[in-house]
Amino acid sequence: MFRISRFSLRAVSEMALAQPRRQFHISMPILQYSDMIYVHFSVPHHKKSMKFEAKDGETLYDLTLREPDLSEHFECACGGIAACSTCHVYVEESFLNKVGEPEEFEKDMIDIAYAPKANSRLGCQIQLNKSLDGMVLTVPSGSKNHF
Ligand code: FES
Numbered sequence: 001m002f003r004i005s006r007f008s009l010r011a012v013s014e015m016a017l018a019q020p021r022r023q024f025h026i027s028m029p030i031l032q033y034s035d036m037i038y039v040h041f042s043v044p045h046h047k048k049s050m051k052f053e054a055k056d057g058e059t060l061y062d063l064t065l066r067e068p069d070l071s072e073h074f075e076c077a078c079g080g081i082a083a084c085s086t087c088h089v090y091v092e093e094s095f096l097n098k099v100g101e102p103e104e105f106e107k108d109m110i111d112i113a114y115a116p117k118a119n120s121r122l123g124c125q126i127q128l129n130k131s132l133d134g135m136v137l138t139v140p141s142g143s144k145n146h147f
């Protein structure tokens with residue numbers, strides 16, 4: 001029969017403690033998920049293109065509040081309540097369905113905006129979401145402020 005003396009048991013436990021600790025490295029794939037939405041602005045009359053990050057649920061009005069480069073070329077004079085038409089933009093054709101139809105009050109304001117087109121929208125009424133990532137908006141060469 002094999003017997004472990006108290007002394008040998010202590011020696012074994014000390015040896016175990018003296019061993020360097022093993023480190024386990026678990027490699028996991030890094031999930032790259034970004035909830036950021038990128039919106040491009042084209043300002044042809046100033047030969048300028050810009051790209052801005054936005055969050056889900058924001059409007060173009062929200063972007064103007066924190067992006068001075070944008071607010072230099074794109075105004076939201078009424079504060080985003082669809083009462084001025086200064087935020088009028090042309091939506092890239094391939095994104096029109098994703099942006100959705102404007103409400104009646106927005107259509108009325110678009111009708112009196114500067115140079116309205118079939119793809120016109122009020123930027124303050126476009127609620128951004130992931131499906132609009134990469135959308136290009138063109139800023140008309142003029143604007144009317146009805147506020
Ligand atoms: S900010 Fe005035 S209509 Fe959009």
